[in-house]
Amino acid sequence: MGADGGLRDRFEHGLAAPICLTWEITWACNLACVHCLSSSGRRDPGELTTSEAAALIDEFAAMQIFYVNVGGGEPTIRGDFFELLEHAVARRVGVKFSTNGSRIDATRARRLASMDYVDVQISLDGATAQVNDAIRGEGSYDAALGAMRQLADAGFGRFKISVVVTSENLHQLDDFESLAQDLGAQLRLTRLRPSGRAVDHWERLKPTRDQNRFLHAWLLDHPDTLTGDSFFHLSPLGAPLDGLNLCGAGRVVCLVDPIGDVYACPFTIHDEFRAGSVRDAGGFASVWRESELFAELRAPGSAGACASCGSWDACRGGCMAAKFFTGMPLDGPDPDCVYGHGESATPAPVTLRPRASRDHSSLVAVGATRT
Amino acid sequence: MAPVEAKPATFDPNLPARLHPQVALRPESFGALAYHFETRRLVFVKSLPLVDVLEDLEHHASAASAVAAHVAPDEVTAYVAALARLFDSGVVDGR
Numbered sequence: 001m002g003a004d005g006g007l008r009d010r011f012e013h014g015l016a017a018p019i020c021l022t023w024e025i026t027w028a029c030n031l032a033c034v035h036c037l038s039s040s041g042r043r044d045p046g047e048l049t050t051s052e053a054a055a056l057i058d059e060f061a062a063m064q065i066f067y068v069n070v071g072g073g074e075p076t077i078r079g080d081f082f083e084l085l086e087h088a089v090a091r092r093v094g095v096k097f098s099t100n101g102s103r104i105d106a107t108r109a110r111r112l113a114s115m116d117y118v119d120v121q122i123s124l125d126g127a128t129a130q131v132n133d134a135i136r137g138e139g140s141y142d143a144a145l146g147a148m149r150q151l152a153d154a155g156f157g158r159f160k161i162s163v164v165v166t167s168e169n170l171h172q173l174d175d176f177e178s179l180a181q182d183l184g185a186q187l188r189l190t191r192l193r194p195s196g197r198a199v200d201h202w203e204r205l206k207p208t209r210d211q212n213r214f215l216h217a218w219l220l221d222h223p224d225t226l227t228g229d230s231f232f233h234l235s236p237l238g239a240p241l242d243g244l245n246l247c248g249a250g251r252v253v254c255l256v257d258p259i260g261d262v263y264a265c266p267f268t269i270h271d272e273f274r275a276g277s278v279r280d281a282g283g284f285a286s287v288w289r290e291s292e293l294f295a296e297l298r299a300p301g302s303a304g305a306c307a308s309c310g311s312w313d314a315c316r317g318g319c320m321a322a323k324f325f326t327g328m329p330l331d332g333p334d335p336d337c338v339y340g341h342g343e344s345a346t347p348a349p350v351t352l353r354p355r356a357s358r359d360h361s362s363l364v365a366v367g368a369t370r371t
Numbered sequence: 372m373a374p375v376e377a378k379p380a381t382f383d384p385n386l387p388a389r390l391h392p393q394v395a396l397r398p399e400s401f402g403a404l405a406y407h408f409e410t411r412r413l414v415f416v417k418s419l420p421l422v423d424v425l426e427d428l429e430h431h432a433s434a435a436s437a438v439a440a441h442v443a444p445d446e447v448t449a450y451v452a453a454l455a456r457l458f459d460s461g462v463v464d465g466r
Contacts, residue, residue: 010401017397019404019413064397066406066413092395094408117408 008244011252014298017063017288019252020228022266025053025084026073026258027360031100033125033136035164035198035205037267038257040073041362047258050080052279056256057088059284067094067117071266073258073360076103082111089117098123098162100140101147109147109154121162121188122147127175131168135205152183160226162188165215166205173218177225188226189219191233193267194325194335196356202326203350212336213237233318233334236311247320250275250297254288262287264297267321271357304331309341318342327353382458384435384451388428391464396425405462414462420446421453429466 028043029036048056060068068088075081075097088095094117101122104112112118122144126132129141136144151159161180163169169176173189180187194202207215216234219225219241229243244252249264256262260278263269275294276287288294303309306317317323318334326335327348333341390396393408402416405425416422423441431437438450457463 010399013400015404016399064395066395066397066404066408067411092408094411119411 008246014251017065018254021065021254022069023256024071024258025075026078028077029074030102031137031140032362034201037196038269039196039356039359039361042360044258048260053084054087056278057093060093061091063285067096070095070097074100089115102143104147104150106150109150113154113156121160123162125164126169127172148183158186160186160188164192165189166192167207170207170211190228191230193321195267195321199325233315233336235314237338240314246316249320250294269356270354302331306333325354382455385433387466388434388463389466390425390428391461394462407461410461414460
């Protein structure tokens with residue numbers, strides 16, 4: 001998806017409906033990944049009911065939201081998961097859902113393969129069990145690979161292998177690519193954010209500057225790799241990466257959480273970025289169109305400390321969530337600014353950084369984390 | 372399954388055309404977003420008259436006549452070229 005400058009300016013002012021809407025349908029999860037953006041684990045009794053969720057899908061259809069990115073938690077844990085999936089597809093709202101794969105058996109794989117407008121992203125954060133399981137928990141590598149084989153056997157077609165790039169798996173990019181090719185899948189790489197539980201692991205897991213330089217070159221060499229436009233902070237390294245090269249929060253992107261709260265993006269789950277609730281009068285459409293927060297995010301922003309940088313137009317200061325959760329000013333450089341301006345802006349000490357307003361982590365996690 | 376007719380390789384504005392049945396158009400201030408449900412491609416249609424042309428294609432004997440119905444004569448070439456690009460990306464289809 002390329003966009004010229006004029007179109008990008010229009011996107012800054014927001015669209016009639018989001019292009020990229022993430023809907024986390026449950027906080028329940030059988031894993032406890034150390035970098036979980038939504039601090040998932042336990043189901044919340046206030047989660048949208050089946051009829052509320054179906055009504056929300058109807059609203060997405062009326063707004064012509066072409067597809068939603070469904071996540072969690074582990075979305076397939078919801079007992080009505082397939083019911084909602086079928087409801088969406090019947091209304092021509094495509095669903096791209098992210099799963100850890102542990103519940104994709106042969107029957108479910110065949111059911112998914114029979115549906116139009118459904119894309120599946122299996123999360124994998126290491127090309128080896130050792131690297132993956134250190135982040136996602138023991139046994140999670142085997143579960144993900146098992147699901148991939150089930151989808152391949154069921155003739156699902158090109159599912160996606162979705163990798164959060166970290167300092168520990170960056171040397172495995174070619175291995176991920178080979179795995180995807182072997183399974184007839186497509187590789188998707190996204191940026192680690194210091195959100196949710198990841199705030200405690202950011203310094204250790206975020207790629208180094210050298211690794212980011214390598215990543216940028218690798219992405220230019222592999223233009224078919226999906227990235228969710230998430231590495232635009234690296235564009236000043238040379239050729240711009242494919243995509244908007246712009247923070248889309250509240251402009252083209254937003255998040256709906258399991259209880260219907262709407263946030264500016266999937267990485268800014270904090271009261272400061274809560275725009276409203278789909279349960280409010282007027283529903284999701286009025287949150288998207290009328291929320292004060294989104295109006296602010298769509299107003300022309302100041303380049304702040306980045307104003308004198310020749311690369312402002314390439315990255316526009318990077319990721320708002322990365323700045324916010326490292327305690328940095330939102331109108332300054334990204335903490336991973338390729339020129340190192342983020343480091344000289346001295347991020348706040350970890351203990352003083354904002355933390356997610358809600359934590360759904362399981363009270364007990366078995367074999368999932370390492371310190 | 373009915374035999375699938377081979378899609379012509381290049382766009383001919385003198386032939387009848389249509390918006391591909393798997394494409395949805397969403398109105399936006401700058402024009403529209405077009406989404407192709409089969410290829411999952413998102414395309415930005417950056418002109419309001421071009422949106423009118425797309426919606427009207429199937430009511431005309433040719434793509435060229437649909438363009439002529441919505442844009443000034445000196446803009447026809449540019450709009451036909453835009454339709455050719457949309458044809459290449461699968462948004463516009465022969466009929």
